[in-house]
Amino acid sequence: MVLEAPNILLASMASQLQERIDSKQINNPAMVGIHTGGVWVASALHQLLAIKEPLGTLDISFYRDDFSRIGISPEVKPSKLPFSIDDRHIILVDDVLYTGRTIRAALNELFDYGRPASITLATLIVRSGRELPISADVTGTQLSLDSTQQIKLKGPEPLSFEIVELTDS
Amino acid sequence: MSQGKKQRIHIRNGLVIDPANNINEVRDVFIAKGKIISVSSDAPDGFNADIVIDASGHVVCPGLVDLCARLREPGQEQKATIASETAAAAASGITSLCCPPDTKPIIDTAAVATLIHEKAQAAGKASVYTLAALTRQLDGASLSEMGALKNAGCVGVSNAYAPFKNNLILRHAMEYAASHDLVVHLHAEDIDLRNDGCVHEGQISTRLGLAGNPAAAETVAVSQILALIEQIGVKAHFCRLSTARAVQMIARAQYSGLQVTADVSAHQLHLTDMDIGYFNSNCHVSPPLRSLRDREGLRAGLSQGTISAICSDHQPHEADAKLSPFALTETGMSGLETLLPLSLRLMNEGLIELMPLLASLTCQPAQLLGINAGTLTPGAKADICIYDPEREWQLDSTTLRSKGQNTPMMHWEFLGQVTHTLRHGQFVFQLD
Amino acid sequence: MKQQHLQLDHNKRLRHFLTTEGLKRDLLVEILDTAESFTSITNQQIKKVPLLRGKTVVNLFFEASTRTRTTFELAAKRLSADVLNINVSASAASKGETLLDTLRNLEAMHCDMFVVRHPNSGAAHFIAEHCAPHISVLNAGDGRHAHPTQAMIDMFTIRRHKHEFHNLSVAIVGDILHSRVARSQIHALSTLGVPDIRVIGPRTLIPADASTLGVHVYNDLDQGLDGVDVIIMLRLQRERMSSALLPSEHEYFRLYGLTKEKLALAKADVIVMHPGPINRGVEMDSAVADGEHSVILQQVSHGISIRMAVMSMTMSPKGTSQSERDA
Numbered sequence: 001m002v003l004e005a006p007n008i009l010l011a012s013m014a015s016q017l018q019e020r021i022d023s024k025q026i027n028n029p030a031m032v033g034i035h036t037g038g039v040w041v042a043s044a045l046h047q048l049l050a051i052k053e054p055l056g057t058l059d060i061s062f063y064r065d066d067f068s069r070i071g072i073s074p075e076v077k078p079s080k081l082p083f084s085i086d087d088r089h090i091i092l093v094d095d096v097l098y099t100g101r102t103i104r105a106a107l108n109e110l111f112d113y114g115r116p117a118s119i120t121l122a123t124l125i126v127r128s129g130r131e132l133p134i135s136a137d138v139t140g141t142q143l144s145l146d147s148t149q150q151i152k153l154k155g156p157e158p159l160s161f162e163i164v165e166l167t168d169s
Numbered sequence: 170m171s172q173g174k175k176q177r178i179h180i181r182n183g184l185v186i187d188p189a190n191n192i193n194e195v196r197d198v199f200i201a202k203g204k205i206i207s208v209s210s211d212a213p214d215g216f217n218a219d220i221v222i223d224a225s226g227h228v229v230c231p232g233l234v235d236l237c238a239r240l241r242e243p244g245q246e247q248k249a250t251i252a253s254e255t256a257a258a259a260a261s262g263i264t265s266l267c268c269p270p271d272t273k274p275i276i277d278t279a280a281v282a283t284l285i286h287e288k289a290q291a292a293g294k295a296s297v298y299t300l301a302a303l304t305r306q307l308d309g310a311s312l313s314e315m316g317a318l319k320n321a322g323c324v325g326v327s328n329a330y331a332p333f334k335n336n337l338i339l340r341h342a343m344e345y346a347a348s349h350d351l352v353v354h355l356h357a358e359d360i361d362l363r364n365d366g367c368v369h370e371g372q373i374s375t376r377l378g379l380a381g382n383p384a385a386a387e388t389v390a391v392s393q394i395l396a397l398i399e400q401i402g403v404k405a406h407f408c409r410l411s412t413a414r415a416v417q418m419i420a421r422a423q424y425s426g427l428q429v430t431a432d433v434s435a436h437q438l439h440l441t442d443m444d445i446g447y448f449n450s451n452c453h454v455s456p457p458l459r460s461l462r463d464r465e466g467l468r469a470g471l472s473q474g475t476i477s478a479i480c481s482d483h484q485p486h487e488a489d490a491k492l493s494p495f496a497l498t499e500t501g502m503s504g505l506e507t508l509l510p511l512s513l514r515l516m517n518e519g520l521i522e523l524m525p526l527l528a529s530l531t532c533q534p535a536q537l538l539g540i541n542a543g544t545l546t547p548g549a550k551a552d553i554c555i556y557d558p559e560r561e562w563q564l565d566s567t568t569l570r571s572k573g574q575n576t577p578m579m580h581w582e583f584l585g586q587v588t589h590t591l592r593h594g595q596f597v598f599q600l601d
Numbered sequence: 602m603k604q605q606h607l608q609l610d611h612n613k614r615l616r617h618f619l620t621t622e623g624l625k626r627d628l629l630v631e632i633l634d635t636a637e638s639f640t641s642i643t644n645q646q647i648k649k650v651p652l653l654r655g656k657t658v659v660n661l662f663f664e665a666s667t668r669t670r671t672t673f674e675l676a677a678k679r680l681s682a683d684v685l686n687i688n689v690s691a692s693a694a695s696k697g698e699t700l701l702d703t704l705r706n707l708e709a710m711h712c713d714m715f716v717v718r719h720p721n722s723g724a725a726h727f728i729a730e731h732c733a734p735h736i737s738v739l740n741a742g743d744g745r746h747a748h749p750t751q752a753m754i755d756m757f758t759i760r761r762h763k764h765e766f767h768n769l770s771v772a773i774v775g776d777i778l779h780s781r782v783a784r785s786q787i788h789a790l791s792t793l794g795v796p797d798i799r800v801i802g803p804r805t806l807i808p809a810d811a812s813t814l815g816v817h818v819y820n821d822l823d824q825g826l827d828g829v830d831v832i833i834m835l836r837l838q839r840e841r842m843s844s845a846l847l848p849s850e851h852e853y854f855r856l857y858g859l860t861k862e863k864l865a866l867a868k869a870d871v872i873v874m875h876p877g878p879i880n881r882g883v884e885m886d887s888a889v890a891d892g893e894h895s896v897i898l899q900q901v902s903h904g905i906s907i908r909m910a911v912m913s914m915t916m917s918p919k920g921t922s923q924s925e926r927d928a
Contacts (some may be wrong), residue, residue, distance in 0.1 A: 059638065062650035062913075071614075071917020072652065074631050078641040085646075112647040375808040376622070378722040378745030378784055383809070447607070448723035492701050492731070494721035494743070 006124070006159040009140030010041070013122055014048035016138045017091065020120060021049075029089040029120075032056035034106050035077055037095030040155035041124045045093060056081040063105035085114030095153045095161075097123040097139075100132035125151060125161070175594050176219040177201045179212065183224030183555060187231060188528035189544035198229055200551040203594035208545050224555055227588060230527050232264025232552030234534040234543045236432050237408065238483035238505060240297070243284060244273025249485040249572040251285065254505065255294035257571040259597040261506045262554030262587040263481070264295055265535065265542045269354075270302040271329035277302035277313045279321035286322055294597045296552070298538060300327040300354055303342045307331035312342055315349050324538045327354035327408070330455060340397055347403040352537065354406045357390035357415065358456065367496045369459040373442040379495060382457050384412045391415045395422050398429060406537060407431040409482055411456035413466020420475040430537055431475060433467050434482035435511040436502060436578075440464075444577060450491045450498040451577040454482075471529065472521045478534040481508040485573020503573035507564065509556065510583035517584060551594035560586040607729055615914045617729045617738040620747040621789040629792055633757050635910035636903070642679060643902075652913050653682035656713040660686045661703075661728075662741070663719040668877065669741055669751075672901075673716045676908035685712070700724070701731060708733050714916060715739070722746035722781075737915040739908075745781050751876050752785035754907045756793060758900050759831055762872050766790070770797040772825050772867075773816075774857060775835030775884060776806045782876050783835055784814075791815045801825035802857060805846040822857050826866040834859055834875045834884045850883050859885035864894060872896045 021029060030053040033042025039057050046055045061076040092106060103121060110116060122138035127145050145151070145163065153161045180198040185208055187193075192208060199206040199216055207213050238258065241249040258266055268285060270276035276285070282299045289297030301318035303326040305311045310333075315326055326346045333339040346353045363386040368374045370381025391407065395418060398405050410416055410431050419431050436454065441461050445452045452458055470476040484501025491498045509530070516526050535543030542552055564581050566574060590598035608624065610616045615628060642648055658677040660670050670686060677684045689703060707715070714737045717725045722744030729738040742748040756766075763769055771790055777783045777800045790798050791814075800811060801819045811818050819825030826832065837853065847853050864871065873885070873894045881887050890897060 061638070062642075062652050067652050067913075068918060072635065072913045074635070076635055076638045078638045080641065081644065108651070112645045112649065114646050370809045372810045372813040375810055375814065376784070378743075378747065378781055380745075381809055448726050489699065489701075492727075493699065494719065494724040494727050496721050496723075496744070 004141060006140075006161065009124055010044050010048065010159070013124070013138055013140050014045055017045065017049060017120070017122060020138065026089045026118075028052060029091055030056060030083050031091045031093060032058055032081065032110070034092070034094045034102060035059040037153040037155065038093050040153070040159055041095050042093035043156065044159065045091075045122065054082045056083065058106050058109055060102060060105040060109055063109045065101060065105065079109065081113055085110060085116050087115070087117045090116045090119045092119050092121050094121075094123045095125065096151050097121075097126045097134070097136050098129050100130050100134035103134050104132055124153075127151065175201070175203045177217065178551075178591070178594065179216070179218035179221045180224050180229055180553070180555065181221060183227045183229035185229045185545065186524060186527050187545040188524050189231070189532035190546055192545070193524050198545065198553065200553075200591070200594045203551055205545050205547050205549050205551050207547050222555070222589060226559065227555050227557050228523075229553060229555050231531040231543045231545055232554045232590060232592060233262050233509060233530045234538070234540070235263050235266040235483070235505070235508060236478050236480035236534045236537065237269055237434075238263075238266040238481050239271075239485070239501070240268055240285075241485060242272070242288065243281065247487050248490070251288045251297065252292040252294075253572045254483070254485060255289060255292050255297065257505045259294040259590045259592065260570050260587065262509050262556060262590050263505060264552035264554070264590065264592045264597075265298065265540065266295055267298040267300060267324065267538055269300050269327055269329045271307060271331070275302050275307055276300070276323065277305050277307070277318070279317050282318060282321040282323050293592075295592060296542065298322075298324045298540060300325045301351075302326070303328040303346065303353065304331075304333070304338070309333040310338060312345055315346055315351055319349050319351055323351075324540060325352040325354050325406070328356070330356055330358075332358075332360040336393060336397065339394070340401060343397065343403045343405065344401055347401075352404055352406050352539070354408050355394060356408050356456075357387055357394055357410075359386045359390045362386040362389055367453060367457065368445060369442040369457045369463075371442065371460055373445055377445070377448065377495075384414060384459065384463065387412045387456060388414045388418065391418050395419075395427065395429070398422075398427055404428040405430075409434050409437070409456060409480075410467060410470070410476065411437055411459050411463060413463045413469075416466050416470035416475055420470065420473070423475060430477050431470070432478040432480050432534070432537070433471065433476050435479050435504060435508050436482070437467055438464065438471065438479070438515060439511055440577065448495040449577055450493070450495050451502055451575050453491075453495055453498050453500050454502055455500040468515070468520055471515070472525075474525075477529060478537060479508070479512055479529050480534065481505045483571070483573075484575075485571050486575045487572075488574065491575050501575070503569070503571045503576045505571055506569055507576065507578055507583075509554075509587065510564075510585055511578075513558070513585040514583070551591055553589075553591040554587060555589040556585055556587045558585045560584070560588075562586045607726065614917065615911070617725075618749055618911045618915055619725045619729055619738065619740045621749045621752050621785045621792065622747070623788075624792065626792050626794070629753070629756065629789060632753055632907065632910050632914065633760055635914060636753075636757055636906040639906040639909040640903075642909075649679050649681055651681045653677065653680040653916055656682045656916060657711065658682045658684050658714045658716060658912070659707055659712045660684065660716045660741075661689070661707070661718075662687065663689045663717075663724070664742070666718055666742070669718065672904040673739070673741060673908055676905045676912055677716075679905065680909055680912055682714075682912075685710075700727070704728060704732055708736065712736065714912065716741050718742045720744055739911060739915065742781055745779050745784070747785045748781040749785045749789075750904075750908055750911055751782050752789045753911070754900055754904050755786055755833060755874055755876070756789050757903045757907055758874060758896055759872070761899070761903075762896060763830060766793040766795050769795045769831060770799065770829040771795050771831040771833065772799040772801055772829045773833045773835065774801045774822065774825070774859065776837050776841060777802055777811065777835070778806045778808045779838065779841070780835050786833060787814050787816055799825050799829065803847070806841070822863060823866055826863060829867045830871060832859065832864075832867060832871060832873045834873065834879075836876060836878070837880060837884055839880075854883050858883065859889050861886075861888055861892070864889055874900060877901065
């Protein structure tokens, strides 16, 4: 499988987003990245789109649906939303859209901060394996992967990713 | 005797240790009519044994005499009974034990003393002696009827853990006891200085935030009592010493001619406040487990003879008594079954020779109580302990016979186990 | 010894939080870091996360304390747990129901966590040893022994202001003898690497062999405050006054009370802490309590984050390994 360079994907996402902002006449959108990879992607897009509001970051650890199975992560980071969510058009950014559970958690967390006017979901990679009725509005690329395969993102500069086989160990 | 025919018993080839008679060699012991006939190499003329015990490789010594064991009867039968605890004593080689007066009701009337003696007689496992209350209801204020209590068989007087209202009452109590030739057994502790302390005041009390009982609570009391004894010239016995300093003070008093004696509990010779770990309530004892230096002082006091007896300080409890936060638990540990093994450990550690060690468990405590026990002298009652000094065993709930399972020494490995115990020439315990 | 590891599961994760003593530095730092993440929740309109949804936390208080109970209650509620407040008065306990009986009754109600305050040292250890294995126990103060969440609040506040621990001089002033907070602070400070921990107070309020805790003991406030970065004032219980321990409030304040003049002996950027509530004019005067060096109110707001952190860490499923968490 040939993967395009992340820079090309990011540029494509930025133009899709700009188109969407223009067509929907969105004024002064705010961007929020999901820890950790989503923040890398978001900060690149944030720069490309020259968004005025500072970038927000979300750590969805407190909103995960698997606390009763794996507990709290020792690496949890604070969420930072340095702007008001209320009536704001939010661009939510993540690196990979897979099962949809992370986005579910992120939406719940965002709504605990306020009531946004709209949320646009942008992800660098959309892969197969959705478990929830969630889809991305803006996508860098789509990949069809087996459940044994995992996408590993490296960053933030330069941003790169590779596909690794999960071993059974 | 109601217990049937007294058998003639021949104990062969054991290492006989009889400190009272300075015997320490392989000999045979011959028993008939409940008494020692002889300790020698040859059978007395015409002696035909009903039973022969081969004691090769075993030690044969007088049955142990325990200066302090609480049997919890009357009054606290949920903890233990005379029957249960004397059986545990028999299994531990203890054939005589002395019960302090803080039963419920208190031993301040002849009736209570008689009740205990009769129940023990009926159980038949060990000879039970009693200390009478020194003050009525242990109130520390008014004298008990010591004359009547002595007639009822009490072998000494004590106020157990209860304090005296003041030193004048203590003085009068000691003088009155002396006029009845009763030895006063005293717990030396200044209750004000104790200040509700439940562990030794020091590093551990500070770290765990438990109220500390300072060493001075003992030493201040010992010095006051010694000053009184010097003034009025009576005998006194200090119970369960816990501090090195108190041992030194008593040694000096003995040297200057005062008639004072002292004992120590077996656990104080082995445990320190470090063993409390994180609030192990089985280490909640009175006096508290003290520092390593105190433990060394107590050991020195034993090896140098200042301390003349080791006792079990047996205090069995039901499980609930220890199931609370540390300070709220009852004090004391179950000790009968560790008395001999803990003592033997002192010998194995090189602190003391076997002969003086066994003296502190047999003839010396018997002498303190003024009872005929603790020797193998021909004519004496045949109270005998036989143990295998090489046998390893572990203390656990299957081997512990006392109803009190409250010991911090659960799962300890011991060397030396009692195989037979005879009381008045009858087997009261045989291993397996 | 077994009890030493009572606080940890077999993967060395926090299972109960009973004392700061014996816990590794990494774990204390993890508590501080996790608490740092929880501080962002105060920015949310809905100050609640769903971590402990469906769990029941019991505040089991054998000693009255509205302040401490309230912060634990708020922390549990912000984690979406259900909270049950049970105050067991001394009189109820004396009716014959043992602590163990109380425990068994609560276990039968399917609780997941006990937050315990008890007047006796070792009570939280005792409960942790005897409760059902799925239950986590948080010590909210046991006798004179430990008050580990309060100590971690103070560590959090110190780190916020001083960033590092390895170069600090910290003075703890007052009734060390009866203070569970002081003991927990001392263990936490020394584990976090503070090289100079001082305790200051009259001999009657300093425990025996205090130096074995790894502290320097001062009976003189002026000497003890010399050049310190952090001053922690302890609360003085009124009943200690006019006893054989102290002659009077007046004399205590004169000798050990923190005033502007005394504060000048410390470093210029010293911070002043107090676990509250303050006896103004006894432990410190108002000018210091409300002054620029005081961080006392911040301590209060950090209290909820620390307790949320410890609750979510101890309520994490027992025995999950690091690799499972990373997946």
